[in-house]
Amino acid sequence: MAKVELKQPIVQEISDQIKEAQSVVVVDYRGLTVAEDTQLRKQLREAGVTYKVYKNTLVNFAIKGTEFESLSDSLEGPNAFAISTTDATAPARILAKFAKTAPALEIKAGVVEGTYYDAEGMKAVATIPSREELLSKFLGSIQSPITNFARVLNQIAEKGGAVAEEAPAAEAPAEEAPAAEETPAE
Numbered sequence: 001m002a003k004v005e006l007k008q009p010i011v012q013e014i015s016d017q018i019k020e021a022q023s024v025v026v027v028d029y030r031g032l033t034v035a036e037d038t039q040l041r042k043q044l045r046e047a048g049v050t051y052k053v054y055k056n057t058l059v060n061f062a063i064k065g066t067e068f069e070s071l072s073d074s075l076e077g078p079n080a081f082a083i084s085t086t087d088a089t090a091p092a093r094i095l096a097k098f099a100k101t102a103p104a105l106e107i108k109a110g111v112v113e114g115t116y117y118d119a120e121g122m123k124a125v126a127t128i129p130s131r132e133e134l135l136s137k138f139l140g141s142i143q144s145p146i147t148n149f150a151r152v153l154n155q156i157a158e159k160g161g162a163v164a165e166e167a168p169a170a171e172a173p174a175e176e177a178p179a180a181e182e183t184p185a186e
Contacts, residue, residue, distance in 0.1 A: 007058060014062035017050055022088035023112040024068050025122060027095055029053070029080045031104025040098050040105070047090045050083040070116035074109040088112050089128045096126035 018024055029037065044051040056075035063069050082091035092110060099105045110122045117125055129137075 010054070011058050011061045014054060014059055017083050018062065018066060018068055020085050021068070021083045022086070023084050023091055023110060024071065025082040025091040025095060025110035026071055026074045026108045027080050027082065028077060028106040028108055029104075030078055032102060036102045036104075040095075040102070043094050043098065044082060044091065047094055048084065048086050049091050049094065051080060052083075053078070053080045067114045068111045071109060071111060079108065087130055089125055089130065092122050092126040093128075093130070096123060 032040070041051055056079060059075060059079075059081065060072050063071060082095060084091050089112065092107070092112070095105065095107055099107065107119050107122045109119060110117050110125070112125055
């Protein structure tokens with residue numbers, strides 16, 4: 001079998017993984033111990049992120065013509081690729097957090113939702129909370145005024161309904177107005 005035929009399945013595997021990816025992050029993993037690498041892989045796997053080491057030339061073939069083609073400039077030396085199809089910021093968050101305890105891990109670049117970021121840009125992306133955190137904060141901000149309104153209504157009801165007694169008095173004059181006299185139809 002020719003070398004090209006052996007490498008084609010790997011290129012196809014990479015293409016399949018990045019086809020529906022929301023983000024791809026390129027990292028230099030040189031200097032990580034086996035224990036650190038195992039721990040990193042576990043954290044990424046728990047977040048639903050695929051983390052693999054591929055040959056740069058094979059990745060170049062796979063990303064050609066895709067939104068991830070801008071990563072080709074970062075493909076020098078040994079690289080690992082963190083690919084996420086569910087949470088666009090998860091790989092950057094996990095890798096940046098892990099890099100604080102393992103300085104040998106270096107984030108080179110990444111593409112998040114079609115936008116290329118260099119190492120500094122990926123650090124900024126890593127500070128963005130997860131989708132679930134953002135949704136919970138958003139729902140909390142929506143729920144707060146409604147909760148406060150319900151508390152005010154409850155306090156009014158507990159005080160004896162001061163507003164409720166005033167409402168019928170305001171309606172009374174409208175009820176006492178004389179009804180329009182009907183004229184016989186001719």
